[in-house]
Each structure stands twice: as structure tokens, then as C-alpha cells.
Amino acid sequence: MAFNWTCPHCETKTTINSDDHTKHESNLCKDNAEGLKSADILWIVCPNTECNKLSLYVRLYELNYIPEIYRRGDFIKEWTLLPNTKAKIYPEYIPLAIRQDYEEAYTILELSPKASATLSRRCLQGMIRDFWKVKKGRLFDEINAIEEKVDPLTWKSINAIRKVGNIGAHMEKDINLIIEVEPKEAQLLIQLIEMLIEEWYVHRHERELKLNSIVDIAEMKDKAKKS
Structure with missing residues (x-):
């Protein structure tokens, strides 16, 4: 069937x-x-x-x-x-370190939620530093620094997830520190990573492709008109 x-x-x-x-x-x-x-x-x-x-x-x-x-x-x-993980396979224009942290966080999600959450925090920090060029030391401060940079709905999602359970407390600690979390909390962090990859990297890439296509068409028509 x-x-x-x-x-x-x-x-x-x-x-x-x-x-x-x-x-x-x-x-x-x-x-x-x-x-x-x-x-x-x-x-x-x-x-x-x-x-x-x-x-x-x-x-x-x-x-x-x-x-x-x-x-x-x-x-x-x-x-x-x-494939040996249920993680989404993202394109190569997304930095390798971010893709690796996300894939490892997803792969180990069921086996060790606390290890998965640690990798997700590191992935989130890497995304903020790479995409928004913000570096404050603590993930908590770096998230606050992008509040005015992201659209209100994206910020609402970020802020809502970091208020769940122990996630908020983790944001204020060293990203490499392993702390106990509930499996559902680790899953929420994975979902946040996926949403932000789409919102930031994938949408930016698609926008660049469309704009470059418009420029190419305009230049071709301009050349045709001059010839």
C-alpha cells in the first residue's frame, strides 16, 4: 500500500x-x-x-x-x-559548527536530555554570535542584546521558551556546564534552534537568491536595450 x-x-x-x-x-x-x-x-x-x-x-x-x-x-x-539521526539536514551555507552542535543535540536527545540541552545552548550562542555579531560572554546577556534586532514574534518565542522549567536558569550559566533538565525542556530547545535556523539563515539565503535573480534579469534587459 x-x-x-x-x-x-x-x-x-x-x-x-x-x-x-x-x-x-x-x-x-x-x-x-x-x-x-x-x-x-x-x-x-x-x-x-x-x-x-x-x-x-x-x-x-x-x-x-x-x-x-x-x-x-x-x-x-x-x-x-x-540517516542515523532524525535531525533536519541543513544546507552547507549554515556554519558547520552550528550544524554539528544541532545534529549532536538531536541525536543524543533521548539518551541524555541534559547533554542535549548543553549542546543546544552552545548552538544557540553560536548562532547569535555568528548571525547578529553579538558577544557578551553569557548566553543570557546575548539573548537580551538581540531583543531589538529580531521581529516581535521571534522574540516572543525565544522569551517564552527560556522561561520554561530550568531553561532560563541555564541561560545564565556557562554554556558548557551540564545541568539536569526534563526531556520536554531539551526538546523545546531543539525546536527553538530549528525555528531560528529557518528564520535567520534559510530566509536570508532565499531572500538573497530572489534579489540576485531580480538584479540579473534587470541587467540582462538593460544590456538588451543598449545592444
Whole structure:
């Protein structure tokens, strides 16, 4: 059956047909301490010809034994093996250090929220220093310094997130200091990073492309008129 899917590599929203994916089912019927299990191995090739990259997922289920029949039970968990993170793949015009901190923060999110939050704070500080050329020492002060530079809605989002739980307290401390946070707090920081990357870097790049296109067209028409 066809199903909707968003490529984790190029973020193309598409419909996956039988030609684009392969699924294998495997059942563990041997008695063990964890109980009977069933798993799907799902391979998907992105149908976008400019991407065409491979994704690999493993989905784990309970397996129930009804006399003479094995029947799949409740869904347990899904793992994404390729790419090895669910983080968005951002273009190379975004500084490498920012992309690396974001990807590592996302990759370690479930395993260690406090480590993820530390990387997110460092990523946020790197973005402010790179994009706005603000350097105050503490992340808390650097965030305050851009209040008049960003649009009101963006500032409202930044300010709202840093008031959640322990996040605000973290902004006033050394960005490399690891402090306990709730998983949802670490997730909010990841979402803030993604929003700001879009608002600052991606939108600026798209604007530059459009303006350069207008300039090129204008110059071509000017040359045509003179010739």
C-alpha cells in the first residue's frame, strides 16, 4: 500500500509506492527474558531524483502466541538507522559548527536530555554570535542584546521558551556546564534552534537568491536595450 512520507534527507513530502520501498518482517518465536517479539525492517529510497537517498527503519512489536498461531501485538518502538539521526539536514551555507552542535543535540536527545540541552545552548550562542555579531560572554546577556534586532514574534518565542522549567536558569550559566533538565525542556530547545535556523539563515539565503535573480534579469534587459 502507498503511504505519505517526508524524506529526512531533503524534506520532500511525497507518497511512497511499492517501487520506492521494501519491507521485511521477522518474528522472534524463541522463549526469552524479554518475551516474543516481531520486527519490520523498512527500506525507503527517496523518489526525488535530486536526492534519491536511502532511509532505513526498524519497528518493534510484541508478538502474541495463540495456540498454533503467532499474532503481532502492540507497537513498542521505532528506530531510524539511516540517516542515523532524525535531525533536519541543513544546507552547507549554515556554519558547520552550528550544524554539528544541532545534529549532536538531536541525536543524543533521548539518551541524555541534559547533554542535549548543553549542546543546544552552545548552538544557540553560536548562532547569535555568528548571525547578529553579538558577544557578551553569557548566553543570557546575548539573548537580551538581540531583543531589538529580531521581529516581535521571534522574540516572543525565544522569551517564552527560556522561561520554561530550568531553561532560563541555564541561560545564565556557562554554556558548557551540564545541568539536569526534563526531556520536554531539551526538546523545546531543539525546536527553538530549528525555528531560528529557518528564520535567520534559510530566509536570508532565499531572500538573497530572489534579489540576485531580480538584479540579473534587470541587467540582462538593460544590456538588451543598449545592444
